[in-house]
Amino acid sequence: MQRYFVSSSNWNGNEVTIQGEDVHHIVKVMRNKPGDNIICNDELGKSAICEIKQMEVSSIIAEVLEWLDEDVEMPIHVTIAQGLPKGDKLDLILQKGTELGASAFIPFQSDRSVVVWDNKKIVKKMTRFSKIVKEASEQSHRTRIPTLHEPMNLDGIIKEGLLYDRKIFAYEEEAKGEHYHSFASILKDLVKGQKLLIVIGPEGGFSETEAQQLKSNGFETVRLGPRILRTETAPLYALASISYHFEEFHINE
Amino acid sequence: MQRYFVSSSNWNGNEVTIQGEDVHHIVKVMRNKPGDNIICNDELGKSAICEIKQMEVSSIIAEVLEWLDEDVEMPIHVTIAQGLPKGDKLDLILQKGTELGASAFIPFQSDRSVVVWDNKKIVKKMTRFSKIVKEASEQSHRTRIPTLHEPMNLDGIIKEGLLYDRKIFAYEEEAKGEHYHSFASILKDLVKGQKLLIVIGPEGGFSETEAQQLKSNGFETVRLGPRILRTETAPLYALASISYHFEEFHINE
Structure with missing residues (x-):
């Protein structure tokens, strides 16, 4: 599943708003449609599987389906x-x-x-x-x-x-x-x-x-x-x- | 010191004959002269500091000054x-x-x-x-x-x-x-x-x-x-x- 880093300011409860170059990537490169799943991360280590709900020209809204508990960062x-x-x-x-x-x-x-x-x-x-x-x-x-x-x-x-x-x-x-x-x-x-x-x-x-x-x-x-x-x-x-x-x-x- | 790999067949006792592209490298890139030192290796792990003795257009003769005992190869x-x-x-x-x-x-x-x-x-x-x-x-x-x-x-x-x-x-x-x-x-x-x-x-x-x-x-x-x-x-x-x-x-x- 494709992963995107989304600024913390674009998270509102379970709703994530994706903007900028990632929109292009989701639409043109991955060719995702509403209903498809992606992984969203914020800068602080939080991550979730999200479902794409709404696709506009310059923004995409996704909803958290499942919070992830990932341990892939170096301990030091x-x-x-x-x-x-x-x-x-x-x-x-x-x-x-x-x-x-x-x-x-x-x-x-x-x-x-x-x-x-x-x-x-x-x-x-x-x-x-x-x-x-x-x-x-x-x-x-x-x-x-x-x-x-x-x-x-x-x-x-x-x-x-x-x-x-x-x-x-x-x-x-x-x-x-x-x-x-x-x-x-x-x-x-x-x-x-x-x-x-x-x-x-x-x-x-x-x-x-x-x-x-x-x-x-x-x-x-x-x-x-x-x-x-x-x-x-x-x-x-x-x-x-x-x-x-x-x-x-x-x-x- | 620059290092060159020289085929075992080009070693004759303490005399090493360098041929091919390395000659160009020694003459044109490193601009070495007779009397300069280089390191020569054969393919089997033998290496020595050598002095350049004779420089021809297509070959260089160098003489072993000191055999080296190097341990830089991985143990497995x-x-x-x-x-x-x-x-x-x-x-x-x-x-x-x-x-x-x-x-x-x-x-x-x-x-x-x-x-x-x-x-x-x-x-x-x-x-x-x-x-x-x-x-x-x-x-x-x-x-x-x-x-x-x-x-x-x-x-x-x-x-x-x-x-x-x-x-x-x-x-x-x-x-x-x-x-x-x-x-x-x-x-x-x-x-x-x-x-x-x-x-x-x-x-x-x-x-x-x-x-x-x-x-x-x-x-x-x-x-x-x-x-x-x-x-x-x-x-x-x-x-x-x-x-x-x-x-x-x-x-x-």
Whole structure:
């Protein structure tokens, strides 16, 4: 069944009003008719099977048939701060990262990012990114859409870090040496509801200054397996491992 | 340092002869000169730091300076049999799957694959795929290039499965219900050197017939986390989790 995120302000008791691009999707792509069922979510994790009651040109009214009790969100909150990569790699990270359960994303303007976003570019990009995370949330049947933060520089990331229980960064140098923090030892310390911030460098990795500043502000270095991962693969490795650790490993032990 | 895979037949004691496209890469892209160092690997896992001695138009001779003892290969052998996906998604799976440590890939012509490859297309595709896995192996500093099998149908996959210690398939229906095999319980049973075959369906998933045939031939269903993953995200989730389980989880316990 197709899933749509509908703003809380459009829920009135058991009645849900769908507007905007989703109307087009329901009418033209899914070719639904009154009487058909869809799943509606609000932004806070509430979801229900709804029946389409009324179809207008710019809005659709649906009625809740059955409230759902879904448990598909990661037990810990994971934010990916991603060093701005080249090309459209951030699209891939946002789409796959959403499927893999990330709670939030922060585009991180780092020393070695080749691209620099001006304000005009940021506005355009953020619109595109919002659409990607919404659609990926619907497709992967999540009950929450990840938060998309405005781009931050290192100072912003460090300040943001104050809100987290644990802060780590994937530092390539660690993977080469024999002494490194185990990703598992960090995950083992986290409990349900806690917040983890993961900072990933761009193609060239972190500069020494950045690594130093992160370390002196309580960010721990970590390795993500023994192989060298591309910047866009690292957040996916981290998220999949976290899902495996918290959502699969402890089952049927 | 840049890494190149050189066929075993081009190693003669401490002398390595590099030919083909790598010559272009060394001369034009990296702009190396005699006296510069590179890393050379053979297909069997041997690797060494080598010094460039002699540069001709179509070949380069390098001499071993130091044999390396690298341990970056996954302790279990993982083969991904991937239901043929749409567009160029297989490119992404091969590149990222190589970074994440896969031992082999099998393109799987399944019931719900929208694309069908004829022989002409296969030849062209396989050349392209070989290049992708070789380059991804070099980039992620692996010591082995994953094996790329010719496309197989379900019968081929089932026959191939006889060579493996454990065979699993990601069946979306499992993720929806309350009864499913835990991926972790399967990984916990595997020991170093064993072989795992993971079959992933295309966009539409497995047909019921396929699922039935796989089950009756010893393939176990498994879920890969509680969210619905796209066909190209599923193998990456599986590989990252396996890496985390065997390469990160048991460290610093």
